[in-house]
Amino acid sequence: MPELPEVETTRRGLAPHVEGRRVSGVVLRRPDLRWPIPYEVVSLLPGQRVEAVRRRAKYLLLDTAAGSALLHLGMSGSLRVLPADTPVRAHDHVDIALDPIGRQGARVLRFNDPRRFGCLLWQPPGQTHELLADLGPEPLSDRFDGDYLFTLSRGRSAPVKTFLMDQRVVVGVGNIYAAEALFASGISPLRAAGKVSRERYRRLADEIRRILGHAIERGGTTLRDFLAPDGAPGYFEQELSAYGRGGEPCPRCGRPLKQAAIGQRTTVWCGHCQK
C-alpha cells in the first residue's frame, strides 16, 4: 500500500518518538512476515539506543550501534507509536518496546501488517543489505533527472510505466505515482521506454519530483487504511488525476479515461492526452 510518500510520512511521524530511545525488548507474535525474522532482531536490538530513523527507497531503517532493523511495509503494513499498555489487535505482529524518556512514559513501536507482504530484517553495522544493494537513485535526489532516465532506457522495449516502477531504475515510484506522473507528462504508459525522447523524460522526471514532493507535503495518499503514525490520514487522494478513475472523464479533455493491466498492474490513462 505505501509508496514513497507514505513511507516518508511514516518516517517523519516516527522519528521524534523513537530517536534517542533505548529498546527495552522485542516481541514477535509470529516468526515471520514475508521472510523469517532473523535472530539478531531479538538478540541484538534490545538494550540498543535508536540513533536515527532513516529511509532508503520504501525501506525504513532503525539505526543502532549494533546494527539496523530494516523494515518494509509491503502493501498493507503500518507502524504506530503507542503507549506501552495498548491492547494488541489483529495482525499486530511485532512490538519494539521503548524505554521511557524525559517525561514521556514507555512506548511501543508496533508493526501491523494484515497481508504480511512486509518484512523485518537485520543489517549489520557498516554493511548494506542485499535487498538495498541494487536499488536505483532516490527520485528527490540530484542523481535523478530526465537525462538519467533517457540514457538508461535506450533499447528497452518494456512499457515506460513498467520501466518507471522498476526499483533498479528509480525507487519509490509505485502504481499510483507512476500513473499520475505519466498523466501529468502526457506520455502513454504503453509506450516502449526506449522510444520516449530526452525532452519528454525531462518533463517526466520533473513531474515525478513535483508529485512525490507534493504528496509528502500532504501526508501521503490515503487509500483504504493508510494512516500516519499519529493516526492522521493523508490528504493526497482527492488530488489524484488518473489513478482509480478509469471510465471517468479525463480532467483535461473530458474523454473517458482508459483502464487496462500493464505488467499485471491496473493502469489508468487518457488515450487522447497521453501519446
Next chain:
DNA sequence: AGAGTACCCTGCCAGC
C-alpha cells in the same frame, strides 16, 4: 540482460 509470469496473504467490495 531484459521481459514475462507466478506467487506471497488477507480484507474489502460489488454482485448475485
Next chain:
DNA sequence: TGCTGGCAGGGTACTC
C-alpha cells in the same frame, strides 16, 4: 443476509 469472485498501493523468484 450470506456467499463468491475479483481486486488491491509491494516485491521476489523463476523461466525463456
